[in-house]
Structure formats: C-alpha cells, structure tokens
Amino acid sequence: MRLSSIASVLFLCLLFVSGRATAAEPLRALLVTGGCCHDYENQIKILQAGLGKHLKIDWTVEQYDEKRDRKANVYTKPKWAESFDVIIHNECFGGVTDGEFVESIVAEHVRSGVPAVVIHCSMHSYRNAPTADAWRGLIGVTSKRHEKAKRSLKVVAREAEHPILEGFPSPWSTPNGELYIIERSWPNTQVLASAYSDEEKADQPVVWTNTYKGVRVFGTTLGHHNETMQDDVWLNLTAKGIQWATTPDAQ
Numbered sequence: 001m002r003l004s005s006i007a008s009v010l011f012l013c014l015l016f017v018s019g020r021a022t023a024a025e026p027l028r029a030l031l032v033t034g035g036c037c038h039d040y041e042n043q044i045k046i047l048q049a050g051l052g053k054h055l056k057i058d059w060t061v062e063q064y065d066e067k068r069d070r071k072a073n074v075y076t077k078p079k080w081a082e083s084f085d086v087i088i089h090n091e092c093f094g095g096v097t098d099g100e101f102v103e104s105i106v107a108e109h110v111r112s113g114v115p116a117v118v119i120h121c122s123m124h125s126y127r128n129a130p131t132a133d134a135w136r137g138l139i140g141v142t143s144k145r146h147e148k149a150k151r152s153l154k155v156v157a158r159e160a161e162h163p164i165l166e167g168f169p170s171p172w173s174t175p176n177g178e179l180y181i182i183e184r185s186w187p188n189t190q191v192l193a194s195a196y197s198d199e200e201k202a203d204q205p206v207v208w209t210n211t212y213k214g215v216r217v218f219g220t221t222l223g224h225h226n227e228t229m230q231d232d233v234w235l236n237l238t239a240k241g242i243q244w245a246t247t248p249d250a251q
Contacts, residue, residue: 026056027246030084032072034064035092038121039226043090046229054239060084068095075105081114086246089139090223092121099131106134106212115216115245117238120223123180140189140210140219143180153177153195155206155222162192163251164209164218164240172233178224179204186210207237209244218245 031047033040040063048059062074070093074080081087087109096102105126109116116138123143126135136142157170170193179197182205193207210217218241223229244250 026058027242028083028085029057029059029088029242030074030081030086031059031061031088031090032074033061033090034066034072035070035121035125036066036068036094037092038224040090042226043223043229046226047088047090050230050235051239051242054236055242064091068093069097071096071098071101075101075108079108079112081108081112084114086115086117086242088117088119088242089122089125090119091125093125094121094127096126097128097130099129102126102129103131103134106138109138109215110213113214115218117242117245118217118219119238120178120180120221123219123221136184137186138210138212138215138217140186140208140212140217141182141205142184142186143182143221145181147179147181147197147199149199150176150178150224153179153206153222155193155195156203157193159190159192162190162209164207164237164244165192166240168193168237169233174222174234175227175231176225177222177228179206180221182221186212188212207241209241216245216248218242 033044044061064070064072118139123139123141126132127144153174155172157165157168179195181200185191185205188211189208191205191208194203195206197204206222207220228234
C-alpha cells in the first residue's frame with residue numbers, strides 16, 4: 001500500500017475515533033467574517049452550503065460591517081472560543097491598531113486550544129497593530145500585500161502525501177485569484193501548496209498548516225473571489241483542512 005493511502009486510512013480512522021466522522025456529532029464552528037474588500041455576505045452562504053457537502057457542521061456566524069478597523073465584539077466575550085470545535089476566520093480588519101485586542105484573540109485560542117482555519121484576508125487582518133506578530137505567529141505566515149493583478153493562479157502541491165492534499169489535482173488553476181506575497185513562514189508552518197508570483201519572480205505559499213502553542217491551524221490565501229471559493233477543489237481542500245485541524249492526532 002502506498003504511503004499516501006496508508007496516511008489517508010489512518011486519518012479517517014482518527015476522525016472516526018475522535019467522533020468527527022459520526023453523523024450524530026456535527027462540528028461546532030464559529031465563523032467570524034466581515035471587513036473590507038470582499039463579498040462576505042455571499043461567502044457565508046458559499047461556505048455553509050459548500051462545506052456542508054463534505055462535513056456536518058453546526059454553524060454560528062458573527063458577521064460585521066465593511067469597516068477595516070472594526071473590532072469584532074465576539075472577541076471581547078469571556079471564553080468566546082470555548083464552546084466551539086473550530087474557529088473559521090474569514091475577516092479583513094487590517095485597520096485595527098489595538099494591540100491588546102489582537103493579543104487577546106490569540107490568547108483565547110491558546111487558552112482554549114480551539115483550532116483555527118484562516119482564509120484569505122485573515123492574513124492581512126491586524127497588520128497595523130503593534131502586536132501584529134502575535135497574530136502572525138498564530139496563523140503561521142507574515143503577509144502585508146498582494147499582487148496588483150487579479151488572475152488565475154497555478155497552484156502546485158508541495159507536500160502531495162499530506163492527507164489534506166489527498167485528491168488535489170496538482171497543478172490546479174484557480175478560476176480567479178489575488179496572490180498574497182508571503183514575507184515569512186513561521187517556525188512550525190508546513191507549506192502544502194504554492195503559486196508562482198509573476199511580480200516577485202518567486203513561489204508564494206498558498207496552503208499550509210501551523211501549530212502554535214498547541215493550537216492547530218489550517219490556512220489558505222486562496223478565496224478572494226466567490227468563483228474560487230465555490231469551486232469543488234477549494235471546498236474539498238478546505239474541508240480536509242478543517243478535518244485536519246480538528247483531529248489532534250492527524251499527521
């Protein structure tokens with residue numbers, strides 16, 4: 001049996017043992033969304049319907065307005081992450097400058113141990129805060145900008161044997177895209193897939209995993225456009241990322 005097949009079987013067994021694969025126990029997911037520059041109203045529907053084809057999820061949605069400097073009040077509630085199995089960050093709050101607020105988001109993930117899934121502009125959120133590196137340590141990468149051009153991105157698997165990439169059609173050309181420039185991958189980040197930047201003349205991570213102080217994190221910068229997020233490849237990839245993040249003993 002090939003290594004990838006063995007890893008996939010073990011991954012599914014772990015899901016079963018953990019209870020994540022049982023119909024009776026849906027994942028309790030908190031989706032935090034809002035901010036500038038994206039169609040978050042429709043992306044809520046895309047995520048709920050699309051991921052619902054792969055996973056049974058009990059959704060709680062905290063949606064905010066289009067202000068870049070919005071401090072999502074869900075993060076001010078005591079132990080806000082504790083009642084969830086995963087926090088899905090699909091937010092674009094790059095104008096927030098309150099360092100203590102940013103640190104508190106990270107601290108609650110660490111305190112509760114609840115994993116994170118970070119999508120697209122979450123990587124640019126909180127970048128103007130003096131404690132931005134606390135957030136970057138959690139999400140696993142540092143990014144402050146993206147390519148000027150919007151275009152289809154050729155995504156190439158770098159860790160094809162990883163369970164998250166099981167069935168991934170490498171290379172995959174996204175329907176559309178906004179490629180983020182990654183300045184740094186943090187120490188525990190494992191890059192799973194990348195895309196080449198014509199502007200930087202270098203590969204840029206677009207899919208990865210991270211472990212930060214015991215918190216498992218799946219991240220992707222793919223997902224600016226609805227047509228990319230609606231694609232079965234993106235949905236399957238993200239569903240597997242959620243499964244990995246919520247299965248503590250997975251590879």
